[in-house]
Amino acid sequence: MNPNAAPPRVIIAHCESYDAARIREIVRDGLRELGLVPRGRTLVKPNLVAAGDMFPHAHTRPELIDGLLRALQDVGADTMSELAVGERCGITIPTRYAFKHSGVDAVLAGLPGVKRYLFEEVPQVEIRYTHEKRLRDYVFVPEPVAKADFFVNAPKFKAHPWTTVTFSMKNYIGIQDDRHRLIDHDHRLNEKVADLQYVIQPQFICIDAIVAGEGRMLTPTPFDMKLIVMGNNQVAFDAVCCAIAGVDPHTVDHIRLAAERGFGTLDLSKIVITGDVTLEKAKERAKGFKVGLIRVEKYFEGSSITAYAGPPPQSEKTDYCWGGCPGAIEEAIEMLRTYDDQCDKKMPRMHIVFGAYDGPIDAKPGEKVVFIGDCATWKGKLGDELVSIESLYKDRSTKDPYNAVHDDLYLKMSKVNRKIRAARNEPHVRFEGCPVSVAEQLFALVILGKAKNPYVDPGEAVRFNEAYMGWRATTAMKRLMGERYQRHGACSRGEAMPDVRRADGE
Ligand code: SF4
Numbered sequence: 001m002n003p004n005a006a007p008p009r010v011i012i013a014h015c016e017s018y019d020a021a022r023i024r025e026i027v028r029d030g031l032r033e034l035g036l037v038p039r040g041r042t043l044v045k046p047n048l049v050a051a052g053d054m055f056p057h058a059h060t061r062p063e064l065i066d067g068l069l070r071a072l073q074d075v076g077a078d079t080m081s082e083l084a085v086g087e088r089c090g091i092t093i094p095t096r097y098a099f100k101h102s103g104v105d106a107v108l109a110g111l112p113g114v115k116r117y118l119f120e121e122v123p124q125v126e127i128r129y130t131h132e133k134r135l136r137d138y139v140f141v142p143e144p145v146a147k148a149d150f151f152v153n154a155p156k157f158k159a160h161p162w163t164t165v166t167f168s169m170k171n172y173i174g175i176q177d178d179r180h181r182l183i184d185h186d187h188r189l190n191e192k193v194a195d196l197q198y199v200i201q202p203q204f205i206c207i208d209a210i211v212a213g214e215g216r217m218l219t220p221t222p223f224d225m226k227l228i229v230m231g232n233n234q235v236a237f238d239a240v241c242c243a244i245a246g247v248d249p250h251t252v253d254h255i256r257l258a259a260e261r262g263f264g265t266l267d268l269s270k271i272v273i274t275g276d277v278t279l280e281k282a283k284e285r286a287k288g289f290k291v292g293l294i295r296v297e298k299y300f301e302g303s304s305i306t307a308y309a310g311p312p313p314q315s316e317k318t319d320y321c322w323g324g325c326p327g328a329i330e331e332a333i334e335m336l337r338t339y340d341d342q343c344d345k346k347m348p349r350m351h352i353v354f355g356a357y358d359g360p361i362d363a364k365p366g367e368k369v370v371f372i373g374d375c376a377t378w379k380g381k382l383g384d385e386l387v388s389i390e391s392l393y394k395d396r397s398t399k400d401p402y403n404a405v406h407d408d409l410y411l412k413m414s415k416v417n418r419k420i421r422a423a424r425n426e427p428h429v430r431f432e433g434c435p436v437s438v439a440e441q442l443f444a445l446v447i448l449g450k451a452k453n454p455y456v457d458p459g460e461a462v463r464f465n466e467a468y469m470g471w472r473a474t475t476a477m478k479r480l481m482g483e484r485y486q487r488h489g490a491c492s493r494g495e496a497m498p499d500v501r502r503a504d505g506e
Contacts, residue, residue, distance in 0.1 A: 007270055007271060007272050008231065008232060008233030008236035008237075008265065008270075008271050008272070009034055009231060009233075009272045009273075010236060010237055010240040010271055010272070010273050011033060011034070011229070011230045011231065011275040012227060012229050012244075012273065012274075012276075012277045012278070012279065012282050013029075013227065013228045013229070013230070013275045013276055014227065014275075014276050015210050015226055015227065016226055017226075018061050018064065018210055018211075019063065020063040020064075020066040020067045020070070021067070022067070023063060023066070023067025023068065023071075024067035024068075024070045024071045024074070026067070026228050027068050027071035027072075027206055027228070027230065028074045030071075030206070030230040031071060031072070031075045031204065032075065033274065034204070034231075034232050036075070036203060036204050036232065037075055037076050038072045038075060038076030038080050038083070038150045038152070038203075038204075039076060039079040039081075039149055039150050040080065040149025041080075041081060041082045041147055041149045041150070042072060042076065042080045042082065042083050042148070042149065042150040042152065043084050043086055043117070043145065043150070043151055043152065044065065044068060044083075044084070044085045044152040045085075045086060045087060045151070045152065045154060045171065045174065045175065045202075046059065046060035046064075046065055046104070046154040046156075047059055047087075047154070047156040047166070047171050047174065048060065048087045048089050048095070048098040048102050048104065048174070049090040049098075049217065049218065050089060050093065050098065050218050051089070051097070051099075051100075051102035052097070052098075052101040052102075052463075054219065054335065054338050054339060054454060055218060055219065056222075057156075057158075057213045057219075057220050057222045058156070058213065058217065058218050058219065058220065059098070059156060060102075060154050060155065060156045061102075061103075061208055061210070061211075062102055062106065063107075064154065064206075064210070064228070065085065065107055065154065066111075068206055069083065069107070069111055069114055070111070072152065073111075081149075082115060083113070083114050083115070084114065084116065084117055084144060085104065085114065085116055085117070086116070086117030086119055086142065086145065087117075087118075087119060087174050088118075088119035088142070088174050088176065088177055088178070089174070090173075090174070090218075090438070091218070091438050092178060092408065092409045092437065092439040093409070093464070094118075094470070094471035095118040095120060095121075095471075096118050096121075096467045096470050097464060097467035097468075099116060099118070100463075100467065101463065104116075117142065117144045118471070118474075119145075119174070119175070119177055120142075120406075120471070120475075121471060121474050121475060121478070123142070124140040124141065124142060124143070124177060124180070125140065125143050126138050126139075126140055126401075127139055127141055127198070127199050129195060129198055131195075131198055131261065133191075135184050135188055135191050135192060135195055135396065136184070136396070136397075136401070138401065139176070139180060139195070139401055140176065140177070140180045141175050141176055141180075141199050142175065142176075142177065145200060146200070148200060150203050150204075151200050151202045151203060151204075152202060152203070152205070153168050153171055153172075153202040153204075153205045153206075153234065154206050154207070154208070155167055155168050155171035155208070156207070156212075157208060157209035157213070157227075157229075157241065158212060158213035158214075158216075158217050159213065159214050159215050159217065159220060159290060159291045159292040160216075160217045160291075160292045160293075161216060161217060161292040161293065161294070161327035161330045161331060162189055162292070162322050162323045162324075163190060163193070163252060163253075163254060163292070163293070163323070164247060164251070164252050164291045164293040165241070165242065165245055165247055165291055165292070166217060167207060167237070167238045167241040167242075168202070168205045168207065168231075168234045168237050168238050168241070169194075169197065169234055169235070169254055169258060170193055170254065172193055172196040172199075173185075173192075175196065175199065175200075176196075177406070178406060178407070179401075179404035179406045179407075180401055180404055182435060182437065183396075183399050183401060184396060185323055185435050186312065186323050186324035186434055187312045187318045187320070187321040187322060187323055187324060188316065188323065188396070189254075189322065189323020190252075190254040190257065190322075190323065191254070191257065192323075193254035194253075194257035194261065197234070197261070197263055201234060201263070202234055203232065204231075204232060205229075205230060205231045205232070205234060205237045206228060206230045207228070207229045207230075208228070209225045209228065209229055209241075209244075210225065210226055210227065210228065211223065211224055211225070212224075212225045212286070212289065214289050214290045214291075216292065216330070216331060217292070218334065218335060218438070219331075219334045219335060219337075219338045221290075223286075223289055225244075225282075225286055226285065227244075227277060227282060229241060229244070229282075233264045233271075234258070234263065234264060235255065235258050235264025235265065235266065236264045236265055237264075238252075238255045239255065239259075239266040239267075239268060239271065240271060240273060240279065242255065243279060244279070244282045244283055244285075245289050245291060246283065246286065247291060249266045250266060293322065295309065295320065295326070296326035296327075296329060296352075296354065297309055299330050300333075303333075303347070304348060304349045304350065305333075305347065305349075305350055305351075305352055306349075306351050306352070306362065307351075307352045307353075307354070308351065308352070308353045308354070308359065309326055309353075309354045309355050309357065310353075310354065310356040310357035310358060310359075310377070311356055312355050312375050312393075313356070313375055313391070313393050314356075321354065321355060321373075323435075324434065324435035325373040325433075325434075325435050325436050325441070326354050328435060328436065328437060328438045328441050329352065329372070329441045329445075331438045332439075332441040332442035332445055333445060335438075335454060336442065336449075336451050336452075336454070338454075339452055340451055340452040343449070343451045343452075346449060346450055346451055347445070347449040348368075348448070348450075349364070349367045350367055350368045350370060350449070351363050351367060351368070351369045351370065352369075352372060353370065353371045353376055353378055353389075354372055354373055354375075354376060355373070355375055355377075356375065356376075356377045356391070357376070357377070358377075358378070360380070361378070361380065361382065363382055363383075363427065365383055368427065368428065368429065369382055369387075369427060369428040370430075370431070370444065370448070371389050371428060371429070371430040372431050372436050372444075373431070373432075373433065373434060373435065373436050374391065374392040374393045374394065374432055374433060374434040375391055375393040375434065376389055376391070376430065377389055377390060383427050385427060387428055389428075389430060394434070409439060409468070410468075412439050412443065413439075413443050413455070416431070416440050416444050416447065417447060419431060419444075420444065420447050429444075431444060439455070442454075442455075443455075
């Protein structure tokens with residue numbers, strides 16, 4: 001960090017409710033206090049990881065996005081050449097679905113001229129990394145991210161199963177299309193998020209903590225905080241959010257790594273904290289906020305599922321895969337519980353195994369044993385059968401982002417279905433992938449547990465298909481028009497390199 005740079009600033013503001021007009025005032029005041037004027041291509045990146053009836057608290061609320069966009073217009077009408085909102089949602093859903101069913105499309109309809117970028121429907125451009133200890137030499141991000149002049153991060157204040165919490169930095173997982181997002185989304189997830197900080201740094205951060213989400217990230221429990229937190233440095237911002245939630249930011253690896261790499265400070269004494277709510281008062285509001293990071297064995301205690309977790313590959317030097325398959329199944333079961341309150345009662349006894357597990361599996365006859373992920377290994381007897389599950393793990397150096405292939409939801413559903421049918425007379429079944437996604441693990445639980453499938457809910461299916469067809473048709477049309485886009489699932493070398501701004505504390 002430049003020792004002569006002004007200290008980072010964080011503003012903690014009271015916001016009673018999702019009143020877009022009041023949010024506009026708060027954010028406009030925040031921008032002015034921070035001395036920020038949006039300019040050029042201004043891009044707002046909310047957290048729309050999931051939206052619709054099942055996910056009311058998973059995403060940045062549309063009223064906050066409405067107030068934020070209007071505040072940016074208030075301050076930067078003469079300096080912005082473009083104002084846009086862009087996102088890639090999660091769980092293999094087309095992002096156009098998340099925009100529509102979160103209410104953000106309706107907000108944009110009232111703001112003519114504000115653009116919408118669906119990140120999986122725009123060209124992906126290569127960003128090269130040169131920093132030390134990077135996981136890889138290049139990644140792909142959507143062109144609007146790479147070309148943004150003024151980047152606004154608008155996350156949701158939530159707990160997270162993989163990374164304890166998700167505030168500003170973790171919101172970057174949505175700046176990559178699924179194909180690229182899932183690369184390194186494993187036990188090195190925190191390093192991936194820290195690496196993504198080199199793509200771009202936000203000039204302004206504005207988090208929705210009016211109603212935060214506790215416990216989980218897709219189906220969190222609403223937690224009233226009545227806060228909007230704003231800032232001008234992502235590391236300092238996350239440090240303050242951690243302090244509010246009662247979490248030591250040094251224990252959240254992507255935040256710690258970004259601080260160590262010079263992106264900002266975790267030292268609260270070096271951050272100017274202002275606003276009409278003091279940090280102490282904000283902490284009181286967040287008292288009892290439940291964060292994530294619960295091991296999978298513990299998560300399923302008391303249910304009909306017994307989970308077992310061994311370490312991911314030893315060469316990677318970690319003893320648990322915090323960023324991959326085990327956390328994904330926690331989110332999957334919570335989606336099923338939200339959708340079907342009889343889910344746990346219906347679920348038959350089953351055993352789910354992750355990583356290199358070498359302990360006993362207490363499976364009675366007829367109880368299925370499910371091995372999840374490329375790194376799963378186990379040897380032993382299931383009934384009379386001697387079972388040997390070998391590692392299929394491939395070193396990350398073999399995963400080239402140029403060759404990343406998109407897997408859509410219908411393909412995932414049919415793949416899981418085929419696997420389970422093929423193993424119907426076996427005591428075990430194995431799902432391959434690194435990671436095995438939330439959607440795939442959810443489908444596996446649905447079929448094995450005869451639970452209701454939220455993805456084919458009669459009401460949702462129509463809405464989902466509408467979004468799916470829109471996405472497919474748009475992508476096909478862009479290809480026909482010759483837009484440089486991924487062809488056959490691969491990004492073509494030679495995309496125009498954006499003028500990438502490094503914000504690594506130089
Ligand atoms: S296969 Fe799953 S559990 Fe194993 S390293 Fe990959 S993401 Fe982690």
